[in-house]
Amino acid sequence: MQTSKQNWAECRLPSPLDRPSLKAHRRPNILAERKAQHEYWRRPSFFLLPQSNPASAGCCFNSNSDPRTKEKGKRRERVREREKRGKKQPRRSPLSHRLRTQIRMTGSMDLPAKGGFSYDLCRRNDFLEKKGLKVPGFLKTGTTIVGLVFQDGVVLGADTRATEGPIVADKNCEKIHFMAPNIYCCGAGTAADTEAVTDMVSSQLQLHRYATGRESRVVTALTLLKSHLFKYQGHVSAALVLGGVDVTGPHLHTVYPHGSTDTLPFATMGSGSLAAMSVFESQYKEGLTREEGIQLVSDAIRAGIFNDLGSGSNVDVCVITKGKTEYLRNHELPNPRTYVSSKGYSFTKGQTEVLSTKITKITQLKQKVEVAEGGDAMEE
């Protein structure tokens, strides 16, 4: 619920002036800047045509037929005339005009050079924050997630509430993520981070399975997760409970946002972890059966649901054994809606006061792009 007057959507877009300037005499440490420029201009999009560059796929601007570009192309003629007259040219980088236009056009839709995160907006964001803009909040899961090892394998459990500050954003979200057919991962922390990290490692595990021809091991997933999280020094706020069964047996690990891991027989994470851990510490024993394990996990999640305000709604359980995985979505629903009005509501016209009416006709847009016959050119 953004109450700040400066709406995130109204912010100024990055301008070409944010990039390093081309005028040498204004820059003291030219070597460092040259190097940065060189790397900036060596991006893959630099070498691609506008139409085949995915960043500008939706762009209908063609610099070759654009009249403004042609007008600016006349600068080349002016340069040649200057040379004829014998005047010195101002220093410019060895880029063709077309490519420089392309850089300007695709500058705001940049793809990172080698994948990963794009830091293009960091400088602008810092500037705006100093000016007083309130940063929009992240969707956190404010969770209770648990895992325990029983005699045949691993049981994972999670609640289903996603919060955005004091408001429940999703009453029934899925916090147990798929990593491999024999490995599942519960995620707490920022929802986007947990989903992105688990999706990424899941894809990497699939590729690894294709390469090796074997079932994935839990330690593989663990190492991929911890090295990724450590690389980002805790800024990727994902606290995970990773569990699975592979050829070496059942495994349960916790992964913290900074990249440290623990290997445990039972584990809890999230804002409701203390409530759930109290249940585990009092009732866990080695060699639990499947029913006992599921019951204990449900009890722990329910403790988190009722005693922690960040967790709530329903209980999800995932049971992983050798050769078989059961994902029991909404295993328990201990929080039905308490009261439903039998009368219902009517929202008739006039119930909400209309202060003024203004009708604007939308004119039909003329077709600016010609659609080629026979389907998409890319598919052929």
Place this chain on the structure above:
Amino acid sequence: MSRLGDWVYRLQEQRRVGSLSTCVAIAGADYCVVTADTRLSVGYSILTRDHSKICDLSSPLLPVGDATTLFSPYIDTILSVSPKLNLCSYVCRADKCVLASSGFQGDIKALHKNLAARELLYQHQHNKWMSCPSMAQLLSNTLYFKRSSPYYAINVLGGLDSEGKGCVFTYDAVGSYERTGYSAQGTGSSLIMPVLDNQLKSPSPLLLPARDAVTRLSESEAIDLVKDVFASATERDIYTGDKLEIVVINKAGTKLEYIDLRKD
């Protein structure tokens, strides 16, 4: 004109103490419904599920704050034990008011005690009960008196005025108040207020001739609306839940009812 005192607004921003939990009041033609949930929470924890936020200001001889000792049960006992006593003034009077507050509980308790004491003084000095509009003015003055270090209590006062019509007064932290037909305060207020605006649209106070602010719903319909609206707010607000305390004031007396809300 800012409704909230700056100090309190800054406090809310800084410490995110917020006016946790929710209070709602609806005024009808001859009744008034005042409700609040009973959850007391701090940070992400629940301190208690059974904390009353409603104070009955029409029976100041009774102890303040404990919901089980308020209202009719006490008076019925007195009547049954000694029927010959002339207790007409307790049962038949028209002026009743009930205060529901959300915010910092320490300040709320202090404020309720203060008001109850002032009402007792008024009774002794003027030999009559305080009417609801007078209590509203007194509360506003009490709050503004501490403008430099306000009571961190966001109040809703509901009751019957001297004609027997329902009245609801909404306050901010430093005493600005207005007589309205309905009101919601607390963390759930932004979820509840739009629904009340749509269902109980009350005419603007700027319209002339002055129109009645009370809703045309019957008492049972208003109670049904309040229960449903609280059930919905509980689904989406983490600070609202556990139990709902409903106080209905009409010319027969004051009635107290509890319903269960989601406990997660």
